[in-house]
Structures are given as C-alpha cells and as structure tokens.
Amino acid sequence: MGLTSTKVLVLAVVVAVLLFAATIWLWPRLSGRTWRSVLGRIGMLLATQLALFAAIGLAANKSFLFYGSWADLFGQEDQMGVVVDHAGAGGSKEAQLIGTQALDVPGGNKPAVGGQIQEVRIEGRDSKIVSPAFVYLPPEYFQPEFKQKRFPATVVLTGYPGIAMNLIKGLRYPQTALMQARAGKAQPMIMVLMRPTVAPPRDTECVDIPRGPQTETFFAKDLPRAVSSAYRVGTKPQNWGFMGNSTGGYCAIKIAMAHPDKFAAGAGLSPYYKAADDPTTGDLFGGDENLKKRANLLWALDNLPAPKTSLLLTTSKKGEDNKKPTAEFIRKAKPPTKVSSITLDSGGHNFNTWKREIPAVIEWMSKKLTA
Template sequence: MGLTSRALEYTTALLTLMCVVLTVRFWPRLARRGPVAVLGRLGVITVTQLALLATCAVLVNARFDFYGSWDELLGHPPTTPGHVEESGGGGRVYASHGGLVQAAGLQGLDQVRGLPAGPPGKVGRVESVRILGRRSHAVNPAFVYLPPQYFQHQYHRQRFPVIVAISGYPGGIMNLARFLRVPQTAGRLEASGRMQPTVVVMVRPTIAPPRDTECVDVPGGPRAETFFTEDLPEALESAYRVGHDPSAWGALGYSSGGSCALQLALRDPKVYTSAAALSADYRVSEDLTTGNLFGSGARGARRQRGHDLVWRLRHLPVPRVSVLVASSRHGEPDYGPTMRFLGAVGPPMTSARVILPRGSHHFTTWRREIGPAMEWMGRQLTFPQDTTRHTTPGSTPHGSAQAAGRGR
C-alpha cells in the first residue's frame, strides 16, 4: 500500500471512523469512577485523536507530496540497481553512472488522468523515477515525460531538448501532472505541431522535505542549487538521450518553482539558457519553512543579495538567457515585482510575458498560462541537439547516454 495511494487514504479514514463509532458505543461503560475507567477514557481519546491525525497527515501528504514513498519517509537509502528495472508506470528506466536514475513506484501516477495510454511510439510515455544526486546526496522523486519521437526509429540517434518543470512549495510532482497537467499539455502541443519533441522532467523544488530549500545551497545544509545545476543534468544524461549543450535545457515552474526556474537561469546560464516562471518571486526570503538559508554576518547578506534577481540585473553582468514571466494585473500579488523585473531586463537577455487581466495564485490561473509558456519555451530550445554514436541492430533507443563528454 503506497504512501500516496488512495487505498491508504481510504484505510486511515475508515479506521478513524471506526474509532469514533467505537468511542460513542463504549463511552457509557467507561463513564464510571475509578482508575481503570479513567485510563480507559484517556486511552480511547488518545487512540481516536491519533487516528484522526494520521488521516490528516496522509491526506496532506497525498495533496502536497512531502514524501513519495515509505522508504523516503523512514529515511531508508534506495538501492542502486545495475540492470534494467520495470517502473510502476509500465515504462523502463535504464540506470547508469552508478544508478543515478532509478525506477520508482507509481508515486501517484494512477491518480492522474490524460496520461499517454498506448504504444509509446505513438503517444509517448510518462515514467515514475527517483533521481539520486551524486554531489548533493539528495534523493528526489520525479516524473519523466518522453515524447513519441523518442521511441521512433528515425530519431534513435538524436538527443532531445529538456524542460525541467518545478512544482511550488509545499507541493510535489503530483501537482505538476494532476493539476497543472504538464505532460498532458506537452503531448497536446507536440501533436498539434506547436512544440518540438521535448523531454520533460517534473521535480519538486525542495531536496530536504519538509524544509523549503528554495533552490539554494545552504551553508552546512542541503545543496539544492547543486542538485539542479549539476546532479540533475548528470543523472538525466546518464539515463536518457537528452542534449548536452545548455541551449537544449530550460527550467519552468509555478510559484516558488517559478522563482527557482528564474534563479537557475540567471545564476547558472551555462546550464539553463531559458526559464518560464508563473507567479514567481524575484528574490529569496527566509521564513519559518526555509530556516537560515544563507548563513550569518556580512557573508550571509552577500549570499542573500545574490539571490535577488533585480539586484543581479542592475549590478552584475547580464547573462545571455531568455525568460518568460506570467502574472495577472488584478488578483496576483506579484504583478508589481514582475513589472519591476521586466524593467530591469536588458541585452543580451531577452524577455517575454503572459499578463492576464485577472487571476489568482492558484492552478485555475496557472493552467491558463502553462500552454503559452511551454510553447514559448519550445521555441527557445535547440533540436536536434546532437546525435549518439551508431547503435547496434536490435538495441533499444532508450538507454544510457552514449555521446562522449558533456558540453557543460
């Protein structure tokens, strides 16, 4: 029974209901004097409250995806396979380079409607995996959308551009697939010819849940920026035919995930050359969910200032990247900061915008923006990026990266 499965939700809810019913049924027997009756009442109250808390925890975790599996919750390190594994979603993941991409269970994919169903060469495929960071030591759950062309013979020697789609906090990859409908949108745009064939990897912004790491390398703590700029590209290139050049890589996200996408492009343009942000913040602030992200003293202040994107554009060399930002004139609190950010953009950086007349900080708004954002990003990324070396007859096109060297 998976940690995010409907079966667990129904089971905990049923047990809680049973506890309530039994409490009502047997309470008159416990309404007596004496230590045994008092202990009985305390025990019944305790069990009922624990059952209720467990149900709430399961529902909240399923909604926001703090933990994707029991192993992740209990802190058990994943095993590193040296062979092909079958994913819970029916796909295959070819782990290489020490197993940096590993097949995972469904991770909630069974709750998502509209995913590819049929031959991968015709409709594509979504794989459920976990990504291991060799430097950050993070283990992050992910969904990977592979377009139909990835499985077609005429593309078997070509690499594909990559969009790293990042959820908001405290949401997880389920939000990207179920509510924002990222893989469904990619398939629809590709089928209509409005987006080139692209691999989309869906991840969450935090690598140390429940802490909000904001894609920052915390001194003495989680190295979230390292995960996104070094570990994630290395892992994907080890398991999928994706481009090595930065021109093939873009980041996209909503809310704090959009903030992360912009941070990655402006701070690490040799990794990500484009970013699309829906309802983003333009600087990283600390709060109860983040803790101390930058350290103390003057050095900590400098580190925090380096994550203020408007300050960077005004005081540091402007990177050669392309960005798209989305907001709403009414109902979205980031409209003013969005316009200030756009006002600070200058050559060689380019910008685009999606400004709705009215919207809110919610999926109902972001679903109106995700299509134009992905279509725009598809025009920024290069394809075909490069080709793999000749594969032997009968070999599968879905394997470890074969091109020598990394263009980073």
C-alpha cells in the first residue's frame, strides 16, 4: 500500500483508536508501582501517541503531497533523473509527451475505461515559456467509436505557489470529471492541469510583464494552440474553457474576460479580482498604470467593452474574504457577459471548500462548451 493511499490512512486511524481504547481498558491493571506497571504505562502512552502522530502525518501528507512514496519519506529515493526524448503527443512539437499514468478509479489501468493522464512539456511559441502540464483524456478519447470525435477542453490552474499534482490527487479534478460524465451530468472533456507559476519562483499573476515573462500570452495563445495541435480539440472559443482556484481562479476569470475569442467560459473558485502586489510578484507592470488597471477586473467591467463570455464565481457567506467583491462583480457585469455564482453557507479558502464546488463547476462548464 502506497504512502498516499486511503487504505494506509484508514489503517493508521484504526490502529490509533484501538490503542487508545486499549490504554483506557488496561490502565487499571497497570496502576501498580512495580517496574513492570510503570513500563507498561509508558509503553501504552508512547504507542498511542506514535499512532496518533502517524495518522495526523499521513492525513497531512495525503492532502499536501509532501512525500510521494515510502522511499521518498525515508530518504531512500536516490535515483537520478534521466532525460528521455519522446515523440510529441499526437506529433506536436509544442506539446511533447513525457509519460503517462492511470487514473485512480476502478478500471483506471485501462484508458478506454478510466481515461488517462499524460504528462507533457508545453513550449510557448510566442511567449517562449516552457512549462510542464498534465493532460487528462477521458475514456471516450480511447474508444473506437469516438476515434474521429473532437472534445472540448478546459485549462485548470492551482493557486500560488501550488503544484499541478494537487489538482489530481488533492482536488481530484479528473476523477470528478469522469464521475460527472458517467452520471450524465457533464460531457466528456479534456483537462489541461497546471500551476500558474510558469516562470518559477515568480508569481506572475497570469499577466504579460514588461521585459519579463509573457504569462498571459502563454495561457491565452500558446497553450490552446499547443494542445489543439497534439490532441483532438477544436480551436474555436466554444471548444475551450478556463477554471482554477484562488490565484488560478483570478487567472481564469481575467483571461476569459480578456480573450473571449479564445475561451467561451471561465470559472473562478474563490477568485480575487485584481493582481496581487507583494514580494512574490515584484513589479508586474513596469510602472504602466494602464496595464495595472486592466489587471483589475472590477475596473475592467466599468471601463472596457463587455466581453462575450460566460463566467462562474464562487464564494461563501462565512470563511471567504471575497464575498463583497464577488457581489460587486456580479452587480457591475453587463451583457453580453453572462455571470453565474456559487455561494456556500460556510467554507474557507481551502481544498475542502473547493472539493464541494468542483462537481457543480464541471457541470456548469460542460454546458458552456461544445466539441
């Protein structure tokens, strides 16, 4: 059983509970002052504490993926990386295939049953940015009866600093998309899973920085072009969506608004509405006030033509600090922009909140895109 498996976590919790119950049950028998009783009490307390810490550690590691395996945890993973050249996925030079992995679902070892996750290397033709990504392909992509079919695609971004693997193992976007499709609530779609930090370690907020990384160009132009050249995805705006959480949510809304000719829809889970300005971002705009204003989405609603795109925003009545600006965004939006929202009664800025929203977000996105 792997370090991040649910079975290991459940086993650790069960052992901790049993040891706690055993300690309570046996404590009267170990209440004497003999050395055996003292050692017995010490042993029971230590065993219970270790089991509890192990369960908590496994839960934290499963959520945040600090270590990927037992060998990684104990420092035994010493195999050096080896460069392997591959033919591009689908013959594309801009999206080069690195490797594949099965989806963590029943039957996931068969692509035609569980789909497949492909790790690729995206080379931005215009931005000159090179970044890794994971591409989720639904089961239908591998089924003979759909071999001529094109699929809608959605870019999915983490928050900052985030790692793309969290979208698979933590937030389980591909697994949820598969379940929604099986339930008839969403159409099969391709997902391009990434973090917004494509010029690490800098937080570029998905903007084109003067004399710096052209992140907006990468996400709005290079990425859709590269994926469409490698996979059966169309190139029209109705074929493409954009979603993400936190920083990724801001990026999704901003790029969908600024590039309705590329994306028909954008969904932000707990988004904010203007570019961050802190030590991780540096000077994003080179002193250009017009660029800074454009990155403020509330300003854009007031001062720029309303884009023809559909947007979904999420917040909560308690726990999120974007409730007021979300309400302001909804109030300012005007046709042809279409805005929808999800408002939870309670939910903080965390994985648990977003996992409660993702099924509805995928269903909404599916209705906005066509193959």
